[in-house]
Amino acid sequence: MTNKQKELVKATVPVLREHGVLLTTHFYKRMFTHNPELKNVFNMGNQQNSKQQTALAMAVLAYAEHIENPAVLMPVVDGIGQKHISLDIRPEHYAIVGGHLIASISEVLGDAATPELLEAWTVAYNQLAAIMSGHESKLYAKQVEKKGGWTGWRPFVVKEKVKESAEITSFYLYPTHGGEVPDFTPGQFLSVRLFLPELNLLQPRQYSISSAPNGEYYRISVKREAGTHLLADGMISNRLHNFVNEGDIIEVSAPAGGFVLNADSDRPVVFISGGVGQTPLMSMLESLVESGSKRPKTWIHGCRDNNVHAFKEMIEYWESKNADVKKHIFYSEVTGEESADWYNGWVDLNQLGDEIFAHETEYYICGPAGFIELHYRELLSKGIDKQLIHFEEFGPQTLQLN
Template sequence: MITTKQKELIKATVPVLREHGVALTTHFYNRMFTHNPELKNVFNMGNQGSGKQQLSLAMAVLAYAENIEDPSVLLAAVTKIGHKHMSLDIRPEHYGIVGRHLLASISEVLGDGATAELLAAWAVAYQQLADLMTGLEMKLYSDSVAKEGGWTGWRPFLVKQKKQESEEITSFYLYPADGGKVADFLPGQYISVRLFLPEMNLFQPRQYSLSSAPNGAYYRISVKKEKGTTKHPNGMISNRLHDAVQVGDVVEVAPPAGDFFLNTGKQTPVVFISGGIGQTPLLSMLEYLTSTNSDREIVWVHGCRNRKVHAFREPLTTLEAQHGTLKKHIFYDSLDEEMQVEGYYEGIVELDKLKEQAMLRDADYYICGPAAFIKKQFKDLSAMGVSGEAIHYEEFGPANLVLS
């Protein structure tokens, strides 16, 4: 149990963490991968190379220190991390390795400032957090196994179909190699896919949103091919899926996870707002609503560069024709003559152009896309009077956005 004095010692490190948090987490990851290189197979080395993971961890450590008096206020953030850990098959024994290197890094980075008392306080604080995380994650593992078709860890899946959805995006239909069923999921959740990269001599996992409604037979992911990343780990898995993985190949998949999902118990309107590949989790939500014949009012707002890169354009048009309560609004950077019709707009997504067409009474707003896109839509919705509780968003990659 952490003492009052230890809490004070933790809080006293907040200024240092604000100024040097990224330096600390960078040192930590370098140290851990040097002593435990096997963990490179667990972590996204693309995010390591870009610095995103170091920033994300620095923000998390700072938030924990700032709220050491009442860590329960971090429940939403802890839940998000727990889902990500389950999708990476993080187990309780990993926390011992991380804790050892984190404490050593605090000592090495702070030098004389890392007194025995301070290190002891952080050891207790870290164990408190580790106990919280492992408890949450063990429940997620247990719940996953309890589902029909559920499992934990990595399960082999066959790629039975590859379907090109646009110039950049291809869908992969994944079926269990063992012939069994797949667990249902909440529309909006993701799976982790793991491939071996010979050029890195590592397994690398990546999270991809499920882009179809639950069906019990297969999972569909829709993946964007990245450009200019052949020498950088970020984008390597997506590009390998496009270029090297063929129908009949086997990939490893972790069970569905994620805390961004459609509230299927509501009957109120929903507004989906996406940028680029960010439409994938929202497609799952949309397909769920249309496949269950929901009478909820639905507005679909999507932005991308042009119709050539716009995936699922025709299926969306079909759904709109079949589903009387669905209305779509599409923004392209530039409109060609064929697209200068009702429901299409030139420029970036501007909710102000739609006004009452997207501002529905008692609606929930689901946003997914790049960080800058999410920030803009959140700000614009807030300016229009939408409460923060009605706005739900998913940031691709390590969570660094803090919106309120």
């Protein structure tokens, strides 16, 4: 890019900051009108709740702000890339997206979208696409380098379907070819693709792997969604609950994701989860327990009540067999069926004593966006180094905490 082109892109930052979601909303509507086949690639639930439009607007804004040194965005690029490889996004998709993005800039900005500005953004987008697709090609290569690895979609059979609580059910996924499954790093997710008759579309959905690597299967643990007017995400989760049974075959992508356990560390570790956000943390804790790690491990979990508390017995068993495992459970509602070993209310780290805030400890947080932000800010206020706080927001990334 020329210096003049960079200045033109940077000059759009105030507009993107104020009207970015308007632009990306127009972009997605335009793209799905002209290329409706892409509705089978994108998660339409994230279109309905506007999270995808917001996430894209934030990404475009960040790129414009750092147009002179896009290398500083590599952590963001990796996060997006991990999601893309789980959805089988390929270079040809970038060409389609680019055409509609530039056209949307022209249509939304009107007379302000001069030929020079559109050319500058075309060059900028092509540069970004090259960065993204180049990074993703390396991620795809790493996938196939693993024993049994693959890219794209592969058939898996549901060999077991286990009810973990009133809301959460686990699905044990085995490859139909009968061979091994490649290892993954605890904390990673995979994508499941199902046909949704309600939308007449194939739809992908990411689910964290909730078990430790074992070479035989992947386990995902899915929450049933309540309500009659569900977004596509809820439709997929409920279709798994209601229509996918033991023996059925579903399409699955290879494990991906950057929210992973630092297995090389010997620091104490604290896992903080809300609701179904415990699933990637279950994989992390199980892998530490099975490896015989002596790292002090603290499990902090909050959910509505005892009936929806998944993996309760498993956590209790690990605590009973391992002196270095401690648990703290919070129930926001009281049903009368709880034991004495729980706290009433929302997760509150301050109830657990100052030892929870030891400065050498590593923290992993997963749950709703508000839950993550609350505990991230709390840990920072206690002097915890932000480099030791790891978190994952389910769905498109909209939290800006680091």
